[in-house]
Amino acid sequence: MNAPSLSPRQLELLRRVANGETYRQLASDWGVAELSVRATGARVLRKFDANSIAHAVHLAHLAGILRRERHGDHAGFTAHVRRGEDPWACTQGCPEGERAYRAERRQQRKEAA
Ligand SMILES: [Zn+2]
Structure with a gap:
């Protein structure tokens, strides 16, 4: 599939959701309402033509957008x-x-x- 282009915010949402964070945590970190994070998530779904955020995370992996990140070195x-x-x-x-x-x-x- 072609990788859709994501805004930095959309990419951060995808990466952090893939790492197990919730929309509520993102809202608190970004200082915005959870509804606003949901709206960002909805735009990510549309870009991937995905049915859920889990589906979008999977498609992003296939598209090479989410790479396994190194830690501890x-x-x-x-x-x-x-x-x-x-x-x-x-x-x-x-x-x-x-x-x-x-x-x-x-x-x-x-x-x-
Ligand atoms: Zn680290």
Whole structure:
């Protein structure tokens, strides 16, 4: 299928719903009414011609829009930064992974000096 083009908000909704978050959580994070999140979700459904948000998540995976995101290492950490998120707020191990990476780099520099 052709991948529909999504707005950043629509993509964030899809990614977060795929990660198990609810419309209520999104509404609270975005500081909007849950109804407004539902409206965004409805636009995502139309773009995918999907019957439900679960169907849309599945179609987005098939279209390569949702990739499995890395966590707990340097690549996961920098991916947060690229998306404009706070990597130190990640609860899936990115801060620990980044600390280990930096310690290893420090050790390598010390050995090279
Ligand atoms: Zn992370």
